[in-house]
Amino acid sequence: MQSITASEIKQNSTLLQNALKGDMLVTKREKPFVVIVDYDRYLELTNKQAKSNNWIEKSFGVMSDVEADMLVQDIAQSRVNKEIDLWS
Structure with missing residues (x-):
């Protein structure tokens, strides 16, 4: 990473x-002030951050659409009292 002062950019x-x-x-007054990155790199970093912040995926894993549909079908078939079932 290249380091440059704010004064150098102004000049x-x-x-x-x-x-x-x-x-x-x-840097400004010899302290980090801002980081400049290419826009494509910025998008890449924000996408990675969004994925890493998904605590549901971290905790429970990810279910495919087919697996989710199968789970819904299994739940629907295993209901005993559909009239009073909260899922109805």
Whole structure:
């Protein structure tokens, strides 16, 4: 990751073109200020984050559509008192 100061960007905005080659860390007063990434990379990172934040998938796994349909059919067939069943 390339590191650059905010002052350098103000003086030479063409340095931002380097963000297309790789991530850039912009510092202000020698402290990290902002990270500049290519838009496609940003989308990739946000998609990964959304997937990793899905606690249901982490905890219980993912069921395919076919498996979900089979489960619904099994539940429907195994109901005894359909009139008073909460699932009806």
